[in-house]
Amino acid sequence: MQPEAVTAWCPTAVRRPIMLQGWHDLTSIHWRYDPEVVQALLPAGYRVDTFEGSAWVGVLPFHMRRIRLPHVPPFGPLSTFPETNVRTYLVDPQGRRGVWFCSLDINRLVPALVARVSYRLPYCWAKMAIERDGDVMTYTSKRRWPRGEASSRVRVRIGELVDDGEVSAFEHFLTARWALGTRFGSRLMWAAVDHPPWAVHRAELLECDETLLAAAGLPAPDADPVVLWSPGVDVRIGLPKRVVVPPGPARPAP
Numbered sequence: 001m002q003p004e005a006v007t008a009w010c011p012t013a014v015r016r017p018i019m020l021q022g023w024h025d026l027t028s029i030h031w032r033y034d035p036e037v038v039q040a041l042l043p044a045g046y047r048v049d050t051f052e053g054s055a056w057v058g059v060l061p062f063h064m065r066r067i068r069l070p071h072v073p074p075f076g077p078l079s080t081f082p083e084t085n086v087r088t089y090l091v092d093p094q095g096r097r098g099v100w101f102c103s104l105d106i107n108r109l110v111p112a113l114v115a116r117v118s119y120r121l122p123y124c125w126a127k128m129a130i131e132r133d134g135d136v137m138t139y140t141s142k143r144r145w146p147r148g149e150a151s152s153r154v155r156v157r158i159g160e161l162v163d164d165g166e167v168s169a170f171e172h173f174l175t176a177r178w179a180l181g182t183r184f185g186s187r188l189m190w191a192a193v194d195h196p197p198w199a200v201h202r203a204e205l206l207e208c209d210e211t212l213l214a215a216a217g218l219p220a221p222d223a224d225p226v227v228l229w230s231p232g233v234d235v236r237i238g239l240p241k242r243v244v245v246p247p248g249p250a251r252p253a254p
Helices: 035-039 109-118 169-175
Strands: 019-033 055-068 081-091 097-106 123-133 136-145 151-161 179-184 187-194 201-210 226-237
Touching: 019 035, 019 136, 019 151, 019 169, 019 201, 035 055, 055 151, 055 169, 055 226, 081 123, 081 136, 097 109, 109 123, 151 226, 169 226
Parallel strands: 097 123, 097 179
Antiparallel strands: 019 055, 019 226, 055 081, 081 097, 123 136, 136 151, 151 201, 179 187, 187 226, 201 226
């Protein structure tokens, strides 16, 4: 099945979210990969999404803010914290495009455990910090649990804002993602995501020292990354639902 079109706006609003979040001060650093390398990270039934024949994997540090349930106030310090995720892009059996998380590091143990149980996402507990000095952002992370030793230090200089009409098809491919795929045991699951379009800035990578890609099972990139920054968006996440896998072709009679 052909993938659905990439759209700058969320095509279907999440009217009954089960989780509200803010993703702010976000830097995305993406590297090109051979699709077969990334496909090996995905469970059967999902296939890697590509742009002009290449898969893309990103390291995205940002500030998670005011994570909460609908109609419930944030949980104080447990609701706001740094996060760094490693992600790639996939297509489900119905042709829907989404995000696959290889890892998500945060500096709050309880939310990491809750997310592992509820969404079956590979959250990790880490020591983290975010600093801003003028137009320079610095993100640091050192994983504590599980799969220790993974770490990252990223510094970027924020550049010019890209006009809405000048955001490229490739930049929409990386940013306009309206679902996340996961797996509960042997079942593929899908959760809708709804937020305004990202305000995209060009960014200059000043420093990137990371071992998160290797910890995810990926080889070292062999080319320079694509770097963007955004002040962020507020996000509505829907209830995970089971992915309907169409039956395979009938086997010929012996």
